[in-house]
Amino acid sequence: MNKKILALIVAVCTVFTMMSVPASALDEGSGVVQTVRAMGILVGDTSGNLNLGRNVTRAEFAKMIVAASSYKDSIGDGTGSSLFKDVKSSYWASAYIKIAVEQGWMVGYTDGTFRPTRTISVEEACTTVLRVLGYGASDLAGSYPTAQMTKASALGLRDDISLSQGGIMTRGNCAQLFYNMMTAQTKAGQVYGVTLGYSLNASGEVDYAAVVNATMSGPYVAGEGGAAALPFTASAVYRNGAASTLNAITQYDVYYYNQNLRTVWVYTDRAAGTITGITPSGASPTTVTVAGTAYAIGTSTAAYKLSSMGSFAVGDTATLLLGMDGTVVDVLDIALSNQIYYGMVLASSRTTTVSGSAAVEKAVQVVCTDGSVRTFTVDKDKTYSKGNLVSVTVTENGTVISNLAARSATGTVNSNGTKIGSLKVAGDVQILDTTSDGAYAVISAARLAGTTLQSGAVRYYALNESGEISHMLLNNATGDVWNYCFLVELTKQDGSSVSPLTGYYACMEDGKSITLTTTGKVYGMEDETAIAYRYDADGAIADMKKLTSFPITELTTLYAVSDGTKRQLSDDVQVYLKNGSSYYATTLSAVDGASYQLTGWYDSFGAAAGGRVRVIIAEAR
Structure with a gap:
């Protein structure tokens, strides 16, 4: 799954507990409930409430079982049939009852009634549910209802449902039952949910993220004034991954929604510049290249506009509206959406000398605050040095690159990253940590929480119309621009006129053995030491430093403690088990202070938000 999609779905479901829990303990935020809700099996009332404690009628259960079957998309706007004398064709559930009865899943009573308002046991x-899974009377041992209850237990259908025979199903019980149904085996030996097109994760549970993605509608483009056509009242809105409101949607934003969850996802990603390529052909375009980056065309609307029958061709300037998966949703005339990028120059090269004048066309490579590297062509004989901060404005009249004057922000970042001193930070802020020689790392506002930024830590920031920081470029403030590894062995090659001085560093990085090479210089590092290194914009190692070690007396999932001093672990801390002269990747949960002697290594380079534990070495006591 695309990382952007996954990140957004995680923003919705991080509070969900994806473990099965007793139905009596289920709440509307649990993973079980939200998964079944995303499938459209459990639907909220007009206010979006699921009312998990309310008893379920036979008519309601008929609707749920159809929604949990291959017939889930077969109910139209019309009504069903009058199969029973107490279910008229105009009854709200008649169509669902018709399917459930015709498929043999549910039956009526001998007096010709269905009793739709009667609660279901x-x-x-x-x-x-057993009938939907393909199990009939001949597959059961015993008589009703003992045989059915026994088989349901054997298949896991009754897991975490405490009701005994005669117990009335609540909506919470139904949520658990249908969740269990999705992972149960059919008579044919298949996982039922998989037969419906859903997938399971490594733990054998329903993949919630995949369910949300599969039941999502969109992409759509917001109209004038940020108008979004929704068939429901939204209960949650996320804009670029941060909680937001419908009022924050602006014209040309791209949005998606999940009607079952009453949730809207909004994206403002755009790419602007000169179109330099449309492939494979104008007759059937699938990819468009703008500002040196190729984008897949994701909708028929965008494909038509970029085709030989559309209004855009190679050489035109345009703005691409990008969806959550980074594909092109629509294409706008650049005049409708002037685009400004902020970033750092990585490289600049001459491309064409204009005959008869001093003007020089240049291709300038810029890493922007969203982490994308874009190449812009400008028609000015101007120097753009590596490491310089710039703004790039793309309009119908061309591209203008301007060097940015320093603009520093100081103060303490609050606990949720929404303020720096007295300055407010936008929910969709883009932050890039940088160095003057071209290294960079994209970070989140939350990464800076609790950090005090002194003068010089922020190289530049821009404000949006609400006076909030929308883009920020840092000055090596987090330590995240470095790569971290554990040096196992350093070897040197003596210099000569043929072969310059070369250093070879055999390291463990992210659980893999790698070799770093420096030419013309060898950094004096000791074997079996954690180190940090970073590349410059040309791909050569620009610097290398030794990390600081300390004995770990207590280790948690967030911190390493040494004699009362607590140091925070980096999100991607590397843990290695030492056995003799060999090192093997392991996990935090696999080591402890009682069984292992633990040594931590942290970056002590003075970065404001640095000092994180990057590497841990565990050696059996």
């Missing part, structure tokens, strides 16, 4: 519910 756990044995009736389990019997219905």
Whole structure:
């Protein structure tokens, strides 16, 4: 799955507990409930409330079982049939009851009634689910309802449902039952949820992120004034991954929604510049290249506009509206959406000398605050040095690159990263940590929480219309611009006129053995030492430093403690088990202070938000 999609879905479901829990303990934020809700099986009331404690009727269960079957998309706007004398064709659930009865999942009573308002018992519910899974009376040992209850237990259908025979199903019980149903085996030996197109994760649970993605509608482009056509009242809105409101949507934003979850996802990503390529052909375009970056075309609207029959061709300037997966949703005339980028120059090269004048066309490579590296062509004989901070404005009249004057922000970042001193930080702020020689790392505002930024830590920031920081470029403030590894062995090659002085560093990085090479210089490092290194914009190692070690007396998932001093672990801390002269990648959960002697290594380079533990070495006591 695309990382951007996954990140957004994680923003929705980080509070969900994806473990199965007793139905009595289920709440609307649990993973079980939200997964079943995303599938459209459990639907909220007009206010979006799921009312998990309310008893379920036979008519309601008929609707749920159809939504949990391959017939889930077969119910239209019309009504069903009058199969029973107490279910008229105009009854709200008649179509669902018709399918459930015709498929043999549910039955009526001998007096010709269905009794749609009667509550459903756990044995009736389990019997219905067993029939959908393909199990009939001949597959059960014993009589009703004992045989059905026993088989349901054997298949895991009753897991975390405490009801005994005769117990009435609540909406919470139904959520658990249908969740269990998705992972149960059918009579044919298949996982039921998989037969519907859902997938399971490594733990054998329903993949919630995949369910949300599969039941999502979009992309759509917001109209004038940020108008978004939604068939429901939204209960949650996320804009570029941060909690937001519908009022924050502006014209040309790209949005998606999940009607079952009453949730809207909004994206403002755009790419502007000169179109330099449309492939494979104008007759059937699938990819467009703008500002040196190729983008897949994701909608028929965008494909038409970029085709030989559309209004855009190679050489035109345009703005691409990008969806959550980074594909092109629509294409706008650049005049409708002037685009400004902020970033750092990585390289600049002459491309064409204009005959008869001093003007020089240059291609300038810029890493922007969103982490994308874009190449802009400008028609000015101007120097753009590596490491310089610039703004890039793309308009219908061309591209203008301007060097940025320093603009520093100082103060303490609050606990949730929404303020720096007295300055507010936008929910969708873009932050890039940089060095003057071209190294960079994209970071989140939360990464700076609790940090005090002194003068010079921020190289530049820009404000949006609300006076909030929308873009920020830091000056090596986090330590995240470095790569971290554990040096196992350093070897040197003596210099000569043929071969300059060369250093070879055999390291463990991210669980893999790698070799770093420096030419013309060898950094004096000791074997079996954690080190930091970074590349410059040309791909050569620009610097290398030794990390500081300390004995770990206590280790948690967030901190390493040494004699009362607590140091925070980096999000991607590397843990290695030492065995003799060999090192093997392991995990935090696999080591402890009682069984292992632990040594931590942290960056002590003075970065404001640095000092994180990057490497841990565990050696059996």
